[in-house]
Amino acid sequence: MWIKSYSMVTKEVTKEQMWQLWSDVNRWPVWDKSLETTKLEGEFAAGNSYIFQPKGSPKMKLKIHEAVVNHKFTDITSFPLAKMYGEHTFEETRDGLKLTTTMKVVGLLGFLWRKLVAQKIVDSLPQDMLTQIEAAKKLQP
Numbered sequence: 313m314w315i316k317s318y319s320m321v322t323k324e325v326t327k328e329q330m331w332q333l334w335s336d337v338n339r340w341p342v343w344d345k346s347l348e349t350t351k352l353e354g355e356f357a358a359g360n361s362y363i364f365q366p367k368g369s370p371k372m373k374l375k376i377h378e379a380v381v382n383h384k385f386t387d388i389t390s391f392p393l394a395k396m397y398g399e400h401t402f403e404e405t406r407d408g409l410k411l412t413t414t415m416k417v418v419g420l421l422g423f424l425w426r427k428l429v430a431q432k433i434v435d436s437l438p439q440d441m442l443t444q445i446e447a448a449k450k451l452q453p
Contacts, residue, residue: 314426315416318437322445323408329448330402330411331382337362343447344440356385389429394419396430411444413437 333343337352348367354360358379365371377397378386384401397416402409415434417426 313416313418314422314430315414316430316434317412317414318434318441319410319412320438320441320445321405321408321410324445325409325448326453327382327402327404327409329451329453330409330444332451333444333448334385334400335379343443346436362387391419391421391425391429393421394425396425398433411441413441 335356337350337356340350341347346366348365348369349363349371350365351363352360353362356376356379358376361373361375363371364374372389374387374389376385377388378384378399382402384399386397386399389396389398395418397414397418399412399414399416401412401414403412404410415430417430419425
């Protein structure tokens with residue numbers, strides 16, 4: 313198993329704005345320019361799935377494993393002989409809203425999917441979180 317987390321604290325957005333940003337899956341490509349398309353099947357709730365396609369990559373189907381409004385959600389990507397979990401949390405602290413993304417890869421071929429996919433996601437998290445904050449600031453609190 314491989315796990316990496318990245319956190320950032322901000323006073324620029326609320327947990328409600330971050331939840332609104334993330335739960336509107338079909339609009340992710342508006343603020344995340346690395347995405348070709350995203351499409352939520354049903355509501356943003358545990359058990360439902362969405363299509364996710366980075367630019368230049370094939371479409372993938374991700375499942376929402378957990379969704380706690382204004383607090384966190386976890387999605388699962390299934391690869392051959394491995395799974396990748398992406399957990400996104402929003403925690404109010406006295407210093408501001410703490411945003412944390414934790415990526416976990418498990419399974420027999422986890423080492424391969426870590427190298428091919430997960431490490432790139434982790435490496436881009438600092439800039440991605442700044443982009444998310446900028447996009448969330450435009451939403452109604």
